[in-house]
Amino acid sequence: MEQITILEGRQKQIFEKKKGVSQPDIACDTSSLSGSVSQRACVFCGSRVVLYPIADAIHVVHGPIGCAAYTWDIRGAVSSGPELHRLSFSTDLQEMDVIYGGEKKLYHSLIELIEQYKPKAAFIYSTCIVGLIGDDIDAVCKKVAKECGIPVLPVHSEGFKGTKKDGYKAACHALMKLIGTGSTEEISKYSINILGEFNLAGEAWIIRQYYEKMGIEVVATLTGDGRIDAVRRAHGATLNVVQCSGSMTWLAKEMEEKYGIPYIRVSYFGIEDMSKSLYDVAKYFPDRPDIMDAAKQVVSEEVKTLYPSLQKFKKALTGKKAAIYVGGAFKTFSLIKALRSIGMSVVLAGSQTGNKDDYARLKEMCDEGTVIVDDSNPVELSKFILEKEADLLIGGVKERPIAFKLGIGFCDHNHERKIPLAGFIGMYNFALEVYQSVMSPVWQFAPRKGGTL
Amino acid sequence: MKHAKTATQNACKLCNPLGACLAFRGIESCVPFLHGSQGCATYIRRYLISHYKEPIDIASSNFHEESAVFGGSHNLKIGLKNVSDQYKPQVIGVATTCLSETIGDDVPGILREYKKEFKNGTPMPILIHASTPSYQGSHIDGFHAAVRATVKTLAEKGEEQSLINLFPNMVSPADLRYLKEIFNDFKAPLMLLPDYSQTMDGGPWGEYHRIPPGGTPASAIVSAGSASASIEFGSTLEASKSAAGYLEEAFDVPRYHLSLPIGIKESDKFFSLLETLTGKPRPEKYEDERRRLIDAYADGHKYVFEKKAILYGEEDLVVAMTAFLSEIGMTPLLCASGGKSGLLKKRIMELIPDMEELGIKVREGVDFADIEDEAKVLKPDFLIGNSKGYTMSRKNNIPLLRLGFPIHDRFGGQRMHHLGYRGTQELFDRIVNTVIEQRQNASSIGYTYM
Numbered sequence: 001m002e003q004i005t006i007l008e009g010r011q012k013q014i015f016e017k018k019k020g021v022s023q024p025d026i027a028c029d030t031s032s033l034s035g036s037v038s039q040r041a042c043v044f045c046g047s048r049v050v051l052y053p054i055a056d057a058i059h060v061v062h063g064p065i066g067c068a069a070y071t072w073d074i075r076g077a078v079s080s081g082p083e084l085h086r087l088s089f090s091t092d093l094q095e096m097d098v099i100y101g102g103e104k105k106l107y108h109s110l111i112e113l114i115e116q117y118k119p120k121a122a123f124i125y126s127t128c129i130v131g132l133i134g135d136d137i138d139a140v141c142k143k144v145a146k147e148c149g150i151p152v153l154p155v156h157s158e159g160f161k162g163t164k165k166d167g168y169k170a171a172c173h174a175l176m177k178l179i180g181t182g183s184t185e186e187i188s189k190y191s192i193n194i195l196g197e198f199n200l201a202g203e204a205w206i207i208r209q210y211y212e213k214m215g216i217e218v219v220a221t222l223t224g225d226g227r228i229d230a231v232r233r234a235h236g237a238t239l240n241v242v243q244c245s246g247s248m249t250w251l252a253k254e255m256e257e258k259y260g261i262p263y264i265r266v267s268y269f270g271i272e273d274m275s276k277s278l279y280d281v282a283k284y285f286p287d288r289p290d291i292m293d294a295a296k297q298v299v300s301e302e303v304k305t306l307y308p309s310l311q312k313f314k315k316a317l318t319g320k321k322a323a324i325y326v327g328g329a330f331k332t333f334s335l336i337k338a339l340r341s342i343g344m345s346v347v348l349a350g351s352q353t354g355n356k357d358d359y360a361r362l363k364e365m366c367d368e369g370t371v372i373v374d375d376s377n378p379v380e381l382s383k384f385i386l387e388k389e390a391d392l393l394i395g396g397v398k399e400r401p402i403a404f405k406l407g408i409g410f411c412d413h414n415h416e417r418k419i420p421l422a423g424f425i426g427m428y429n430f431a432l433e434v435y436q437s438v439m440s441p442v443w444q445f446a447p448r449k450g451g452t453l
Numbered sequence: 454m455k456h457a458k459t460a461t462q463n464a465c466k467l468c469n470p471l472g473a474c475l476a477f478r479g480i481e482s483c484v485p486f487l488h489g490s491q492g493c494a495t496y497i498r499r500y501l502i503s504h505y506k507e508p509i510d511i512a513s514s515n516f517h518e519e520s521a522v523f524g525g526s527h528n529l530k531i532g533l534k535n536v537s538d539q540y541k542p543q544v545i546g547v548a549t550t551c552l553s554e555t556i557g558d559d560v561p562g563i564l565r566e567y568k569k570e571f572k573n574g575t576p577m578p579i580l581i582h583a584s585t586p587s588y589q590g591s592h593i594d595g596f597h598a599a600v601r602a603t604v605k606t607l608a609e610k611g612e613e614q615s616l617i618n619l620f621p622n623m624v625s626p627a628d629l630r631y632l633k634e635i636f637n638d639f640k641a642p643l644m645l646l647p648d649y650s651q652t653m654d655g656g657p658w659g660e661y662h663r664i665p666p667g668g669t670p671a672s673a674i675v676s677a678g679s680a681s682a683s684i685e686f687g688s689t690l691e692a693s694k695s696a697a698g699y700l701e702e703a704f705d706v707p708r709y710h711l712s713l714p715i716g717i718k719e720s721d722k723f724f725s726l727l728e729t730l731t732g733k734p735r736p737e738k739y740e741d742e743r744r745r746l747i748d749a750y751a752d753g754h755k756y757v758f759e760k761k762a763i764l765y766g767e768e769d770l771v772v773a774m775t776a777f778l779s780e781i782g783m784t785p786l787l788c789a790s791g792g793k794s795g796l797l798k799k800r801i802m803e804l805i806p807d808m809e810e811l812g813i814k815v816r817e818g819v820d821f822a823d824i825e826d827e828a829k830v831l832k833p834d835f836l837i838g839n840s841k842g843y844t845m846s847r848k849n850n851i852p853l854l855r856l857g858f859p860i861h862d863r864f865g866g867q868r869m870h871h872l873g874y875r876g877t878q879e880l881f882d883r884i885v886n887t888v889i890e891q892r893q894n895a896s897s898i899g900y901t902y903m
Contacts, residue, residue: 007539032491034515035532036539042492064551064587065461066468070496073844086844092461093588098555109460116456128490128552129588132521159490160516160552378510379539382661397499401508405658447659 006380009033013374017366025356027374032163037377039325039398040352042159044127045071046167049415050247051123051155051174052085053077053198054226058119060089062106062137063127067159068092075415076200079225084119093129103135110144110152120228121151123174131158151228153177165246165353172251175222175231179255182232190285191217193237193261195252196244197268199224200415203422207268210278210423214294216285222248235259239284241266241277246328246353267330268422269430270338271306275299302424310342313431316439318343323390325373325381325399326413329354329362335394335413336365342431347388350376378402386448392438407446409437463821465765465841466791468587470548471497472596472623474511477546477581479647480603481668484542486512488529488560489550493587504859505626505653505867507665512536512545516552525553526563533567537578540663544579544671546599554586579671581606591792593767596623597687597694600646604696607671608678610704616642616676617730618683618706620696621872622713622769623858626654628872635873638736639727644677645669646696654867678704682730684723687769688712689796712800713769713872715880716777717746720873742874749878750781753885758782760888763831765789765824765838766857768817770871772800774837774856777877779805783884785813786831793818821845835887840866852887856880 006014012027032038044061048071051059061068068090079085091109093102110122122144126137137154145152153174157167192211197204204224211218219237220230240252240263252263264284266277278299282292322344324335329351336346349362350373362372371384382402385393393403396414403410411433413421421430443449470487474497477485487494494513501509514525514532529547536545549560564580571577583602585595600620621632629650636643651667658665677683683697683706690710692698697708709730714723720743724735760783764771768790775785788801798815802808808815814831816823825845828836836842836853840861846853860866870876889903 005539007535009535032513032515033531033535034528035486035512035535036515037494037510037512037536038491038515039495040491041495042490044490045492045495060460064468065464065466065591066471066493066496066551066587068461069464069467070500072463072841088463090461090464091459092464093551095586095588098551098588105459108457112457113460113462128516128521128550129555132552132555159492160521161518378508379661379663386661397502398495401502401506404506405508406661407657446657 007033007036010036010380014371014376014380016371017363017368025360032375037379038375039377040164040375042164043162043167043170044125044157044159046164046247047125047155047157047171048167049075049198050168050171051223053079053223054123054228054231055079055085056082056119056227057121057123058084058087058089058113058117059123059125060091060109060113061125061127062091062102062130062135063093064129065090065092067125067127075198076418077198077224077415078202079199080205081227084117089113098129098133101133101135102130103137103140106135106137106140107144110140111147114144114148114150119150121153121178123153123155125155125157127157128159131161151178151181163353168247169250172248172254175251176254176258178228178231180232180235180259182229184233184236187219187233187236188217189238190215190288190291191219191237192239192241192281193219193234194221194224195240195242195263196248197221197224197422198244198415201418201420203268203420203426206420206423206425210298211281213298214278214282214291215288216281216291222251235261237261239264239281241281243267244328244330246330265330267334269331269334269426271303271341271424271427272337273334274422274424274427275303306424306428309428310431313435314341314343316435320344320391320438321347321389322392322394323348323381323385323388325350325376325393325395327352327396329358331413332362333365338427338430342434344392344434346370347390348373348381348384350374382406392434407443407448409434409440409443411437458822461820463841463844464791465789465820465824466591467500468592469585469590469595469598470550470587471500472592472594473546473548473583473585473599475501475623475649476596476599476603476647477548478509478652479649479668480544480546480674481670482542482664483544483546483668484510484512484536484540484664486514486532486536486545486547487550488514488525488547488553488558489516490552491515493550500859503861507653507655509653510540510664514553521552521556524556525558526566529558529560529563530567530570533580534571537576541576542578542664544581546581546583546603548583548585548595548599550585551587554584554588560584579606593623593769593792594694597690597696600696601694601699603646603674604677605699607674608700608704609675611676611679613681614642614676614679616644616680618644618646618677618680618697618700620646620683620685622687622690623767624686624713624872625858625867625869626650627868627870628876631870631873631875635727635739638738639731639733641727641731644673644680646674646677678706680706682707682709684709684711684726686711686713688772688800689768689792689794691794712776713773715773715871716780716877717743717874718780719773719776720877723873739874742878746874746878746881749881753881754782756885756888759784760834761786761831762835762837763787763789763824763828763833765836765842768792768794768797770857771797772804775801776804777880781881784811786833787824787827788813788815789819789824789827790817791819825849835884852891854884854887
């Protein structure tokens, strides 16, 4: 087989865990190398995914049509009520707008859309060229907010001004403007906000239910099944519980500084981390031992039914090898544990946006011989999948065809999933999906398994 | 209530660079390269993958703030070098974006410099540049711009050959395979551009392919300049923007301009042209296909007669489908497109001169909010177009017949035929079945013969 080499500028973003060899820290937090076909997106993408699930606001993309067209109804973030987030609005800038400026078009677009859809707020995303043509979107937003009487929030997400992480920050910045503007009356002392949970396939509802069973009040979920009024009251919660650390840690830190609300990091994937995320919240309220009791009760009830149902999968999957390449590193940790609980090992672990600490921890967690990558690309992923003889790839839409072309199973752990993978029920769904893909007899025809080309 | 409308709501079009990337995938050993932000490449890859279900690598020059201020030249050159090193392509198809166009990067100039600076390094791929600013036109313009730029870069005048160039427009991989089969059966040498029939719908891999096998080789495109004729599909595609137009202008290769051959009449025109150009009669196989299609029209005519449809999508597809629907007795109440060539109404009028008396409306430059407003008033029996009409279809309880691009919510969009007798047969069967299914479901009796 042809030797696949790694691009010179990328070598520091990859390493293989080897015994007795001291290795430098992985390089991360850098922007993608030109020409390397990164699996990452841009600043706009970061902002758009974070704010996307807020369902009673309109999301208006200020720029040429592409950015809005490619993000129309893109996520499986579901709503229990309004569904404005599933519509795609764009100022659809044309050449003349680029020459003479798009402020007027933005203004009229907003006035009309607000009149038509009566949203609780509007988010205005600036795209690449808005930064270049010098539209003052802050001024337009201010004017429209005054005229329409709702928050109209600019999100400075010009695609080229940083990485996806900067987009997360721009989104959090917009959220910070809303937080603190609602009444906190009648919020219980035993209350939390769920941060970084986007209600894909209804996951936020599952998590929320666990906490409510423990007697905890959930003030706001940011941003899954999100509502503007809930965001406005978020500062009334006692604790912030942060999942998807990449996108929401910045917000949690800001809230800590401004409102004195501490935060903890959790993950809802896998039995171990799911249970821990309930216990950690319970621990935070030591004056109410009943909360911890309730947490134990929830875990024990769930595990009692879940554990036996996993055994069939474990039996089949034991010894199989997985490759993980997802957006945030925190999810990678949980996935490694979840895979281990069904007998699988991890031969490749990576993320688009992990930081130095994340990779240090990943290195600690992984087995000998595991390859760790930051901001990888299809060539590298394929190289390691083949070299390490993985049976499964966990990733998003862009990674899926790589797995299928090479003849291995695939589990979509990204925003297009339609089946909840979080919570205890999510662990069952995850194991089932992995089982259904890895154990399928279709792979016998793949050339890798001896099938003919 | 009618609302004033400045913003585009649920667009019925995509941006210019997407079309260019798809076209570049139809050249052998070619990597599409977007000169702009990382997001453009990633979003377009994701969008294409959801339809074609194939790995689609699109490189990006990955602009930073400095590139936006000082120009993208440095990033473009590094990117080209990295793509050359890692993919070892024979061709790199560079398409611009709104960003690089707005800052005014002189891409042809940068490519010239690059060739000079790196000429002693790795083997130099052929560099093609298409100008595709996202603030102009839509994805179909990017598609044609890339095809024209490819021919402009590669085609040369040589000794005249019996070769025929075919520029098929943005059709499915299955359509491309069918077109190749037709030429093969006519024993007529063909230069098909683009040809993503394999790159976007190929087999499994034993090892990783940096660039999937398939596509039209650059050497074949070189001879496009000495072909005996060019055939170009797409009734709103003007010579000044097309590859065949360029070849006619530069090398006197005659351009034969047809609508996308959907329906019997338009397919006949295509086969007659092939007979004229090759001097051979159509193979019996296609007579058979045509006969079966006419027979099917007879068997199914009552199901479809006077059924009303709203058609949407790229203008050329809408015109071609209008021709087809009118020959089976269906009425396209609304012919709509997000594109805006200014020619849509004219072309529909040529097909159906009494369109206005029949109440047929034509609207260009519309979005799905506009189409939905029309649908509420027109109350069609069907929507016909790509997957993106599903939201409107569900909300208004109007069945959707999916065709074209993208098909994001059904399986096998890349294997769907649209063109020629075979494609028309498939479309006709599907339309009839949509009617039958609806009738069967709506009936309280539960007929088992329909």
